[in-house]
Amino acid sequence: MIIGAAFGKIVDALVKHIIMPLVSVLLPGQQSYLEWKAVIHGKEIPYGLFLGEVVNFLLIAVVIFLFIVKFLGWLMQTKHEEAATPPPPTPEQVLLTEIRDLLKAGVHGAEERHV
Numbered sequence: 001m002i003i004g005a006a007f008g009k010i011v012d013a014l015v016k017h018i019i020m021p022l023v024s025v026l027l028p029g030q031q032s033y034l035e036w037k038a039v040i041h042g043k044e045i046p047y048g049l050f051l052g053e054v055v056n057f058l059l060i061a062v063v064i065f066l067f068i069v070k071f072l073g074w075l076m077q078t079k080h081e082e083a084a085t086p087p088p089p090t091p092e093q094v095l096l097t098e099i100r101d102l103l104k105a106g107v108h109g110a111e112e113r114h115v
Contacts, residue, residue, distance in 0.1 A: 015056040
């Protein structure tokens with residue numbers, strides 16, 4: 001939880017101080033993104049701040065998605081691979097398997113003799 005809050009602050013600073021100023025440099029005009037406003041019926045609507053928050057959200061969403069899909073998916077895949085490979089049989093299991101196979105061969109052999 002604490003790391004998530006700190007990460008959110010880092011992403012917020014990245015968006016506010018690096019990404020959005022670069023976007024405002026690429027777009028024509030002298031205003032920074034903080035001053036982007038629309039005027040409707042004499043009311044100012046600061047859409048630049050909203051765009052900054054949208055970019056902030058999208059960056060956090062992408063990082064969380066990549067963490068969940070890639071890292072946890074990789075982690076779960078390695079656990080499934082470990083579970084998929086059975087351990088080698090113990091000497092007792094080998095002996096019991098041989099006994100089972102001999103008994104099956106004896107039963108089938110006895111059936112063939114009676115036919």
